[in-house]
Amino acid sequence: MQNKLKKSLYSSLLATLIIGTQAYAHGRFILPTHTVLSGKETQKISLISSISNDIFHPDMPLADDGKANIDKRLQGMFKQLKTIATNPDGQIEPMSWQAHARLSVSDYSLAKDGTYRLSIVQSPTHMTTFKNADGSPNRVFGKNSELPENITHIKRRLIASRVDTFISRNTPNKKALSPVGIGLELGGESHPNDLFINEPVSFKLLMNGKSPEKSINVKLVQSGTRHRNKRDEIDITTAKTGEFDVTFKNAGFYLLEAEVETEAMENSDIDFYHYSLYITLEVFP
Amino acid sequence: MRDRIKTMKKNNHINIILLLFVLLNLTSQYTYAQSIDIEVTIPKLNVGTYHRPYVAIWLETDRRKGVHTLAVWHEKDDWLKDMRQWWRKLGRKDFTENDATSSATRKPDTYQINWNGLDKKGKKIPPGEYYLSFEAAREAGGRDYIRQKITLGNNTPQHYSLKGDIELGNINIRIN
Numbered sequence: 001m002q003n004k005l006k007k008s009l010y011s012s013l014l015a016t017l018i019i020g021t022q023a024y025a026h027g028r029f030i031l032p033t034h035t036v037l038s039g040k041e042t043q044k045i046s047l048i049s050s051i052s053n054d055i056f057h058p059d060m061p062l063a064d065d066g067k068a069n070i071d072k073r074l075q076g077m078f079k080q081l082k083t084i085a086t087n088p089d090g091q092i093e094p095m096s097w098q099a100h101a102r103l104s105v106s107d108y109s110l111a112k113d114g115t116y117r118l119s120i121v122q123s124p125t126h127m128t129t130f131k132n133a134d135g136s137p138n139r140v141f142g143k144n145s146e147l148p149e150n151i152t153h154i155k156r157r158l159i160a161s162r163v164d165t166f167i168s169r170n171t172p173n174k175k176a177l178s179p180v181g182i183g184l185e186l187g188g189e190s191h192p193n194d195l196f197i198n199e200p201v202s203f204k205l206l207m208n209g210k211s212p213e214k215s216i217n218v219k220l221v222q223s224g225t226r227h228r229n230k231r232d233e234i235d236i237t238t239a240k241t242g243e244f245d246v247t248f249k250n251a252g253f254y255l256l257e258a259e260v261e262t263e264a265m266e267n268s269d270i271d272f273y274h275y276s277l278y279i280t281l282e283v284f285p
Numbered sequence: 286m287r288d289r290i291k292t293m294k295k296n297n298h299i300n301i302i303l304l305l306f307v308l309l310n311l312t313s314q315y316t317y318a319q320s321i322d323i324e325v326t327i328p329k330l331n332v333g334t335y336h337r338p339y340v341a342i343w344l345e346t347d348r349r350k351g352v353h354t355l356a357v358w359h360e361k362d363d364w365l366k367d368m369r370q371w372w373r374k375l376g377r378k379d380f381t382e383n384d385a386t387s388s389a390t391r392k393p394d395t396y397q398i399n400w401n402g403l404d405k406k407g408k409k410i411p412p413g414e415y416y417l418s419f420e421a422a423r424e425a426g427g428r429d430y431i432r433q434k435i436t437l438g439n440n441t442p443q444h445y446s447l448k449g450d451i452e453l454g455n456i457n458i459r460i461n
Contacts, residue, residue, distance in 0.1 A: 026425070027425070053424055053425040217333075229427050229428040229429065229430070229450065229451060230427050230450075230451060231425075231426065231427055
Protein backbone atom coordinates (compact mmCIF):
# COMPACT_ATOMS: atom_id res chain seq x y z
CA MET A 1 0.00 0.00 0.00
CA GLN A 2 2.73 2.40 1.06
CA ASN A 3 4.75 1.53 -2.02
CA LYS A 4 1.78 1.92 -4.28
CA LEU A 5 1.12 5.35 -2.82
CA LYS A 6 4.74 6.34 -3.24
CA LYS A 7 4.77 5.12 -6.81
CA SER A 8 1.72 7.15 -7.71
CA LEU A 9 3.21 10.15 -5.94
CA TYR A 10 6.37 9.97 -7.99
CA SER A 11 4.64 9.39 -11.27
CA SER A 12 2.41 12.38 -10.61
CA LEU A 13 5.45 14.40 -9.61
CA LEU A 14 7.18 13.38 -12.79
CA ALA A 15 4.17 14.46 -14.78
CA THR A 16 4.09 17.67 -12.80
CA LEU A 17 7.69 18.37 -13.64
CA ILE A 18 7.50 17.54 -17.25
CA ILE A 19 4.05 18.50 -18.31
CA GLY A 20 3.21 22.10 -18.09
CA THR A 21 -0.35 21.74 -19.33
CA GLN A 22 -2.85 23.90 -17.52
CA ALA A 23 -4.44 20.97 -15.76
CA TYR A 24 -1.18 19.75 -14.27
CA ALA A 25 0.85 22.89 -13.71
CA HIS A 26 2.46 23.22 -10.32
CA GLY A 27 4.57 26.12 -9.21
CA ARG A 28 8.29 25.55 -9.17
CA PHE A 29 11.08 27.93 -8.33
CA ILE A 30 14.67 28.68 -7.42
CA LEU A 31 14.82 31.08 -4.50
CA PRO A 32 18.19 32.76 -3.81
CA THR A 33 19.11 34.32 -0.48
CA HIS A 34 20.23 37.44 -2.37
CA THR A 35 19.68 38.80 -5.87
CA VAL A 36 21.77 41.97 -5.56
CA LEU A 37 25.27 41.92 -4.06
CA SER A 38 28.18 44.34 -3.73
CA GLY A 39 31.89 44.06 -2.95
CA LYS A 40 35.24 43.48 -4.66
CA GLU A 41 35.64 39.96 -3.30
CA THR A 42 33.78 36.80 -4.30
CA GLN A 43 30.26 36.87 -2.89
CA LYS A 44 28.48 33.69 -1.84
CA ILE A 45 24.78 32.96 -1.87
CA SER A 46 22.64 29.98 -0.94
CA LEU A 47 19.62 28.86 -2.90
CA ILE A 48 16.68 26.53 -2.52
CA SER A 49 14.56 25.06 -5.28
CA SER A 50 11.24 23.31 -5.03
CA ILE A 51 8.02 22.24 -6.70
CA SER A 52 5.25 23.87 -4.70
CA ASN A 53 1.96 25.66 -5.08
CA ASP A 54 2.70 27.63 -1.92
CA ILE A 55 4.84 30.26 -3.51
CA PHE A 56 8.36 30.22 -2.03
CA HIS A 57 7.30 27.78 0.67
CA PRO A 58 8.93 24.55 -0.54
CA ASP A 59 6.97 21.30 -0.84
CA MET A 60 9.06 18.85 -2.94
CA PRO A 61 12.71 18.94 -4.08
CA LEU A 62 13.37 20.04 -7.65
CA ALA A 63 16.98 19.12 -8.33
CA ASP A 64 19.80 16.83 -7.23
CA ASP A 65 23.23 15.96 -8.60
CA GLY A 66 22.83 12.26 -7.80
CA LYS A 67 24.53 12.09 -4.43
CA ALA A 68 21.61 12.64 -2.10
CA ASN A 69 20.32 9.69 -0.13
CA ILE A 70 16.81 9.76 -1.53
CA ASP A 71 14.46 7.41 -3.33
CA LYS A 72 15.87 6.12 -6.64
CA ARG A 73 12.69 7.04 -8.47
CA LEU A 74 13.19 10.67 -7.48
CA GLN A 75 16.74 10.45 -8.77
CA GLY A 76 15.34 9.22 -12.07
CA MET A 77 13.15 12.30 -12.19
CA PHE A 78 16.07 14.63 -11.46
CA LYS A 79 18.14 13.03 -14.23
CA GLN A 80 15.71 14.53 -16.73
CA LEU A 81 16.65 18.02 -15.56
CA LYS A 82 19.78 20.03 -16.30
CA THR A 83 21.10 22.47 -13.75
CA ILE A 84 22.95 25.27 -15.50
CA ALA A 85 24.81 28.30 -14.15
CA THR A 86 25.70 31.04 -16.63
CA ASN A 87 28.25 33.63 -15.48
CA PRO A 88 28.38 37.34 -16.46
CA ASP A 89 30.67 36.46 -19.42
CA GLY A 90 28.02 34.10 -20.74
CA GLN A 91 30.06 31.02 -19.86
CA ILE A 92 28.62 27.91 -18.25
CA GLU A 93 29.93 27.13 -14.76
CA PRO A 94 29.38 23.95 -12.75
CA MET A 95 26.59 23.99 -10.16
CA SER A 96 25.54 21.34 -7.68
CA TRP A 97 22.17 20.71 -6.01
CA GLN A 98 21.27 18.40 -3.14
CA ALA A 99 17.74 17.17 -2.64
CA HIS A 100 16.19 17.07 0.83
CA ALA A 101 12.73 15.90 1.82
CA ARG A 102 10.91 19.08 0.86
CA LEU A 103 13.44 21.13 -1.11
CA SER A 104 16.77 21.14 -2.89
CA VAL A 105 19.67 23.29 -1.72
CA SER A 106 22.72 24.79 -3.35
CA ASP A 107 25.47 27.31 -2.67
CA TYR A 108 26.96 29.52 -5.32
CA SER A 109 30.00 31.77 -5.49
CA LEU A 110 29.86 34.92 -7.57
CA ALA A 111 33.49 35.54 -8.49
CA LYS A 112 32.78 38.10 -11.21
CA ASP A 113 30.98 41.41 -11.49
CA GLY A 114 27.74 41.35 -13.42
CA THR A 115 24.69 39.09 -13.69
CA TYR A 116 24.52 35.33 -13.20
CA ARG A 117 21.65 33.23 -14.48
CA LEU A 118 21.00 30.06 -12.47
CA SER A 119 18.66 27.60 -14.17
CA ILE A 120 16.98 24.21 -13.86
CA VAL A 121 15.99 23.17 -17.35
CA GLN A 122 13.88 20.41 -18.82
CA SER A 123 15.23 19.91 -22.36
CA PRO A 124 12.69 19.24 -25.10
CA THR A 125 11.15 15.84 -24.38
CA HIS A 126 8.58 13.84 -26.34
CA MET A 127 5.43 12.99 -24.45
CA THR A 128 2.28 11.36 -25.76
CA THR A 129 -0.92 11.73 -23.75
CA PHE A 130 -3.95 9.56 -24.50
CA LYS A 131 -6.97 7.85 -23.04
CA ASN A 132 -6.87 4.12 -22.37
CA ALA A 133 -9.59 1.85 -23.77
CA ASP A 134 -11.44 2.31 -20.46
CA GLY A 135 -11.28 6.10 -20.75
CA SER A 136 -8.64 6.69 -18.07
CA PRO A 137 -5.89 9.21 -18.93
CA ASN A 138 -2.38 7.96 -19.54
CA ARG A 139 0.95 9.14 -20.98
CA VAL A 140 4.15 7.77 -22.41
CA PHE A 141 7.55 9.46 -22.71
CA GLY A 142 10.02 9.14 -25.56
CA LYS A 143 9.90 9.74 -29.27
CA ASN A 144 9.01 6.34 -30.66
CA SER A 145 7.50 4.75 -27.57
CA GLU A 146 5.13 1.90 -28.09
CA LEU A 147 1.53 2.80 -27.32
CA PRO A 148 -1.10 0.45 -25.88
CA GLU A 149 -3.93 -0.77 -28.11
CA ASN A 150 -7.40 0.76 -28.46
CA ILE A 151 -6.44 4.16 -27.12
CA THR A 152 -8.10 7.46 -28.06
CA HIS A 153 -7.43 11.21 -27.74
CA ILE A 154 -3.80 10.80 -28.73
CA LYS A 155 -1.78 13.99 -28.47
CA ARG A 156 1.93 14.02 -29.17
CA ARG A 157 3.79 16.88 -27.55
CA LEU A 158 7.33 18.17 -27.43
CA ILE A 159 7.68 19.79 -24.03
CA ALA A 160 10.34 22.02 -22.53
CA SER A 161 10.44 24.01 -19.30
CA ARG A 162 12.85 26.41 -17.66
CA VAL A 163 13.22 27.65 -14.07
CA ASP A 164 15.47 30.71 -13.84
CA THR A 165 16.75 33.12 -11.24
CA PHE A 166 19.12 36.06 -11.73
CA ILE A 167 21.75 37.36 -9.31
CA SER A 168 24.01 40.38 -9.85
CA ARG A 169 27.26 41.38 -8.19
CA ASN A 170 27.89 45.12 -8.48
CA THR A 171 26.73 46.48 -11.87
CA PRO A 172 24.30 44.12 -13.62
CA ASN A 173 24.94 43.13 -17.24
CA LYS A 174 22.97 41.13 -19.76
CA LYS A 175 25.30 38.56 -21.28
CA ALA A 176 23.90 35.69 -19.22
CA LEU A 177 20.43 36.80 -20.27
CA SER A 178 21.13 36.16 -23.96
CA PRO A 179 18.51 33.72 -25.15
CA VAL A 180 19.52 30.08 -25.38
CA GLY A 181 16.86 29.78 -28.06
CA ILE A 182 14.90 26.82 -26.67
CA GLY A 183 11.39 27.17 -25.25
CA LEU A 184 10.28 30.26 -23.35
CA GLU A 185 12.76 32.79 -21.97
CA LEU A 186 12.67 36.27 -20.47
CA GLY A 187 14.19 39.17 -22.35
CA GLY A 188 13.30 42.80 -22.94
CA GLU A 189 14.46 46.24 -21.99
CA SER A 190 14.42 46.02 -18.19
CA HIS A 191 16.87 44.07 -16.08
CA PRO A 192 15.42 41.46 -13.68
CA ASN A 193 17.84 42.64 -10.95
CA ASP A 194 16.75 46.26 -11.17
CA LEU A 195 13.14 46.17 -9.98
CA PHE A 196 11.67 48.77 -7.63
CA ILE A 197 8.10 49.51 -6.55
CA ASN A 198 6.09 52.02 -8.57
CA GLU A 199 8.62 51.96 -11.42
CA PRO A 200 7.22 50.59 -14.68
CA VAL A 201 9.38 47.88 -16.25
CA SER A 202 9.26 46.32 -19.72
CA PHE A 203 9.99 42.69 -20.44
CA LYS A 204 9.61 40.48 -23.46
CA LEU A 205 8.94 36.77 -23.63
CA LEU A 206 10.89 34.92 -26.28
CA MET A 207 9.84 31.62 -27.81
CA ASN A 208 12.73 29.61 -29.22
CA GLY A 209 14.76 32.82 -29.09
CA LYS A 210 12.32 34.80 -31.21
CA SER A 211 9.16 36.83 -30.91
CA PRO A 212 6.34 34.36 -30.15
CA GLU A 213 3.96 35.97 -32.70
CA LYS A 214 1.10 35.24 -30.33
CA SER A 215 -0.08 36.55 -26.99
CA ILE A 216 1.05 34.61 -23.96
CA ASN A 217 -0.50 34.69 -20.49
CA VAL A 218 1.90 35.67 -17.74
CA LYS A 219 1.11 35.26 -14.07
CA LEU A 220 2.95 37.02 -11.25
CA VAL A 221 2.41 35.81 -7.69
CA GLN A 222 3.98 37.45 -4.66
CA SER A 223 5.56 35.19 -2.03
CA GLY A 224 3.66 34.08 1.04
CA THR A 225 0.49 32.60 -0.50
CA ARG A 226 0.35 30.17 2.41
CA HIS A 227 -0.34 33.02 4.79
CA ARG A 228 -3.03 34.86 2.93
CA ASN A 229 -6.46 33.79 1.73
CA LYS A 230 -6.26 35.39 -1.70
CA ARG A 231 -3.46 34.56 -4.07
CA ASP A 232 -3.61 38.10 -5.53
CA GLU A 233 -2.20 37.03 -8.87
CA ILE A 234 -1.20 39.67 -11.37
CA ASP A 235 -2.44 38.39 -14.73
CA ILE A 236 -0.88 39.86 -17.84
CA THR A 237 -1.42 39.09 -21.50
CA THR A 238 1.62 39.91 -23.59
CA ALA A 239 1.50 41.60 -26.97
CA LYS A 240 1.99 39.28 -29.93
CA THR A 241 5.62 40.34 -29.86
CA GLY A 242 5.86 38.86 -26.36
CA GLU A 243 6.29 42.32 -24.81
CA PHE A 244 4.64 43.28 -21.55
CA ASP A 245 4.86 46.06 -18.98
CA VAL A 246 4.37 45.76 -15.26
CA THR A 247 4.55 48.10 -12.28
CA PHE A 248 5.01 46.36 -8.94
CA LYS A 249 3.07 47.89 -6.05
CA ASN A 250 4.67 45.86 -3.28
CA ALA A 251 8.27 44.94 -2.56
CA GLY A 252 9.20 41.30 -2.18
CA PHE A 253 9.86 38.13 -4.13
CA TYR A 254 7.55 37.28 -7.02
CA LEU A 255 7.21 34.15 -9.12
CA LEU A 256 6.61 34.78 -12.80
CA GLU A 257 4.92 31.89 -14.59
CA ALA A 258 4.25 31.64 -18.32
CA GLU A 259 3.05 28.78 -20.49
CA VAL A 260 2.39 28.39 -24.15
CA GLU A 261 1.10 25.58 -26.34
CA THR A 262 1.55 25.88 -30.09
CA GLU A 263 0.29 23.58 -32.81
CA ALA A 264 3.05 21.91 -34.73
CA MET A 265 3.25 22.09 -38.51
CA GLU A 266 1.33 19.53 -40.50
CA ASN A 267 3.16 16.31 -41.31
CA SER A 268 5.25 16.81 -38.19
CA ASP A 269 5.77 13.83 -35.88
CA ILE A 270 4.21 15.84 -33.03
CA ASP A 271 0.94 17.74 -32.57
CA PHE A 272 1.95 20.46 -30.10
CA TYR A 273 4.94 22.25 -28.67
CA HIS A 274 4.49 23.02 -25.01
CA TYR A 275 6.78 25.43 -23.22
CA SER A 276 6.73 26.75 -19.67
CA LEU A 277 8.82 29.28 -17.81
CA TYR A 278 9.25 30.05 -14.07
CA ILE A 279 11.29 33.04 -12.96
CA THR A 280 11.95 34.46 -9.51
CA LEU A 281 12.00 38.26 -9.35
CA GLU A 282 12.90 40.42 -6.36
CA VAL A 283 11.32 43.87 -6.08
CA PHE A 284 12.78 46.46 -3.69
CA PRO A 285 11.04 49.32 -1.90
CA MET B 286 -11.31 -24.86 28.19
CA ARG B 287 -11.03 -22.73 31.26
CA ASP B 288 -9.58 -19.96 29.09
CA ARG B 289 -12.59 -20.16 26.86
CA ILE B 290 -14.98 -19.74 29.75
CA LYS B 291 -12.99 -16.75 30.89
CA THR B 292 -13.28 -15.16 27.44
CA MET B 293 -17.02 -15.80 27.40
CA LYS B 294 -17.35 -14.16 30.77
CA LYS B 295 -15.39 -11.20 29.52
CA ASN B 296 -17.66 -10.94 26.48
CA ASN B 297 -20.66 -10.94 28.74
CA HIS B 298 -19.21 -8.05 30.67
CA ILE B 299 -18.69 -6.11 27.48
CA ASN B 300 -22.25 -6.84 26.42
CA ILE B 301 -23.60 -5.52 29.68
CA ILE B 302 -21.50 -2.38 29.35
CA LEU B 303 -22.78 -1.91 25.80
CA LEU B 304 -26.36 -2.37 26.96
CA LEU B 305 -25.81 0.24 29.66
CA PHE B 306 -24.48 2.62 27.05
CA VAL B 307 -27.54 2.16 24.87
CA LEU B 308 -29.85 2.71 27.84
CA LEU B 309 -27.94 5.82 28.86
CA ASN B 310 -28.27 7.18 25.37
CA LEU B 311 -31.99 6.53 25.28
CA THR B 312 -32.40 8.43 28.51
CA SER B 313 -30.09 11.29 27.39
CA GLN B 314 -30.99 14.50 29.19
CA TYR B 315 -31.11 16.57 25.98
CA THR B 316 -34.23 15.62 24.15
CA TYR B 317 -34.89 18.80 22.16
CA ALA B 318 -35.93 18.12 18.60
CA GLN B 319 -34.11 20.30 16.15
CA SER B 320 -32.96 19.83 12.62
CA ILE B 321 -30.16 21.86 11.09
CA ASP B 322 -30.24 22.25 7.33
CA ILE B 323 -27.25 23.79 5.62
CA GLU B 324 -26.96 24.76 2.00
CA VAL B 325 -23.42 25.41 0.73
CA THR B 326 -22.43 26.61 -2.70
CA ILE B 327 -19.04 25.96 -4.22
CA PRO B 328 -18.74 28.70 -6.82
CA LYS B 329 -17.55 28.13 -10.35
CA LEU B 330 -14.23 29.96 -10.76
CA ASN B 331 -12.77 31.13 -13.99
CA VAL B 332 -9.18 30.02 -13.40
CA GLY B 333 -6.66 28.06 -15.44
CA THR B 334 -5.71 25.45 -12.90
CA TYR B 335 -8.71 24.24 -10.94
CA HIS B 336 -8.67 21.58 -8.26
CA ARG B 337 -11.84 21.06 -6.26
CA PRO B 338 -11.59 22.74 -2.87
CA TYR B 339 -11.26 20.89 0.40
CA VAL B 340 -14.17 21.89 2.66
CA ALA B 341 -14.81 21.45 6.38
CA ILE B 342 -17.97 22.34 8.31
CA TRP B 343 -17.93 22.09 12.08
CA LEU B 344 -19.35 23.31 15.37
CA GLU B 345 -17.44 25.19 18.07
CA THR B 346 -18.39 26.58 21.46
CA ASP B 347 -18.28 30.35 21.97
CA ARG B 348 -14.98 29.71 23.78
CA ARG B 349 -13.59 28.27 20.53
CA LYS B 350 -13.60 24.65 21.63
CA GLY B 351 -14.22 22.18 18.81
CA VAL B 352 -17.46 20.26 19.35
CA HIS B 353 -18.42 18.29 16.27
CA THR B 354 -17.47 17.92 12.61
CA LEU B 355 -20.44 17.99 10.25
CA ALA B 356 -18.65 17.45 6.95
CA VAL B 357 -15.13 17.07 5.52
CA TRP B 358 -14.79 16.97 1.74
CA HIS B 359 -11.27 15.95 0.83
CA GLU B 360 -9.03 13.60 -1.18
CA LYS B 361 -5.53 13.19 0.28
CA ASP B 362 -5.03 13.38 4.02
CA ASP B 363 -1.73 15.26 3.42
CA TRP B 364 -3.79 18.35 2.73
CA LEU B 365 -6.31 18.13 5.57
CA LYS B 366 -3.99 20.54 7.40
CA ASP B 367 -4.77 23.21 4.81
CA MET B 368 -8.18 23.61 6.44
CA ARG B 369 -6.17 25.18 9.21
CA GLN B 370 -8.85 26.26 11.64
CA TRP B 371 -10.77 23.00 11.42
CA TRP B 372 -7.54 21.04 11.67
CA ARG B 373 -6.54 22.68 14.96
CA LYS B 374 -10.00 22.62 16.47
CA LEU B 375 -11.16 19.11 15.56
CA GLY B 376 -9.34 17.50 12.63
CA ARG B 377 -6.08 16.53 14.26
CA LYS B 378 -7.74 15.11 17.38
CA ASP B 379 -10.93 13.69 16.16
CA PHE B 380 -10.99 12.89 12.46
CA THR B 381 -10.60 9.54 10.73
CA GLU B 382 -11.31 8.60 7.14
CA ASN B 383 -13.98 6.21 8.37
CA ASP B 384 -16.06 8.99 9.90
CA ALA B 385 -19.53 9.30 8.44
CA THR B 386 -18.77 12.98 7.82
CA SER B 387 -15.81 12.19 5.53
CA SER B 388 -16.41 12.30 1.80
CA ALA B 389 -14.78 13.18 -1.51
CA THR B 390 -14.33 16.72 -2.81
CA ARG B 391 -17.20 18.15 -4.85
CA LYS B 392 -17.45 20.08 -8.07
CA PRO B 393 -18.92 23.61 -8.17
CA ASP B 394 -22.63 23.34 -7.28
CA THR B 395 -25.01 23.81 -4.34
CA TYR B 396 -25.08 21.08 -1.72
CA GLN B 397 -27.46 20.25 1.15
CA ILE B 398 -26.28 19.00 4.49
CA ASN B 399 -28.70 17.91 7.15
CA TRP B 400 -27.60 17.43 10.71
CA ASN B 401 -29.73 16.03 13.50
CA GLY B 402 -27.75 17.60 16.32
CA LEU B 403 -26.08 14.35 17.36
CA ASP B 404 -22.36 14.03 17.95
CA LYS B 405 -20.10 11.20 16.73
CA LYS B 406 -21.26 8.91 19.52
CA GLY B 407 -24.91 9.57 18.75
CA LYS B 408 -25.40 11.90 21.70
CA LYS B 409 -27.37 15.10 21.50
CA ILE B 410 -25.20 18.24 21.71
CA PRO B 411 -26.05 20.18 24.91
CA PRO B 412 -28.30 23.22 24.29
CA GLY B 413 -26.52 26.56 24.05
CA GLU B 414 -24.81 29.03 21.79
CA TYR B 415 -22.35 27.72 19.24
CA TYR B 416 -20.47 28.80 16.17
CA LEU B 417 -21.07 26.95 12.95
CA SER B 418 -17.79 27.25 11.02
CA PHE B 419 -17.00 26.82 7.33
CA GLU B 420 -13.54 26.56 5.84
CA ALA B 421 -12.49 25.89 2.24
CA ALA B 422 -8.99 25.61 0.77
CA ARG B 423 -8.14 25.00 -2.86
CA GLU B 424 -4.82 23.75 -4.18
CA ALA B 425 -3.08 26.58 -6.05
CA GLY B 426 -6.11 28.68 -5.13
CA GLY B 427 -7.49 30.67 -2.24
CA ARG B 428 -9.00 30.00 1.16
CA ASP B 429 -12.22 30.94 2.92
CA TYR B 430 -13.16 30.83 6.59
CA ILE B 431 -16.58 31.97 7.88
CA ARG B 432 -18.43 31.46 11.17
CA GLN B 433 -22.02 31.99 12.26
CA LYS B 434 -23.34 32.09 15.81
CA ILE B 435 -26.32 29.75 16.28
CA THR B 436 -28.42 28.58 19.22
CA LEU B 437 -29.20 24.94 19.78
CA GLY B 438 -31.90 23.56 22.01
CA ASN B 439 -34.25 26.49 22.37
CA ASN B 440 -36.57 25.26 19.60
CA THR B 441 -36.63 28.71 17.97
CA PRO B 442 -36.47 28.58 14.18
CA GLN B 443 -33.40 30.43 12.88
CA HIS B 444 -32.25 31.39 9.43
CA TYR B 445 -28.85 32.78 8.50
CA SER B 446 -27.43 33.74 5.12
CA LEU B 447 -23.67 34.05 4.67
CA LYS B 448 -21.39 34.47 1.72
CA GLY B 449 -17.80 33.42 1.21
CA ASP B 450 -15.13 35.65 -0.30
CA ILE B 451 -13.42 33.31 -2.74
CA GLU B 452 -13.86 29.58 -2.43
CA LEU B 453 -17.32 29.50 -0.86
CA GLY B 454 -20.46 31.03 -2.36
CA ASN B 455 -23.80 31.49 -0.60
CA ILE B 456 -24.40 29.59 2.60
CA ASN B 457 -27.87 29.21 4.12
CA ILE B 458 -28.41 27.81 7.57
CA ARG B 459 -31.94 26.85 8.65
CA ILE B 460 -32.59 25.57 12.15
CA ASN B 461 -36.12 24.26 12.81
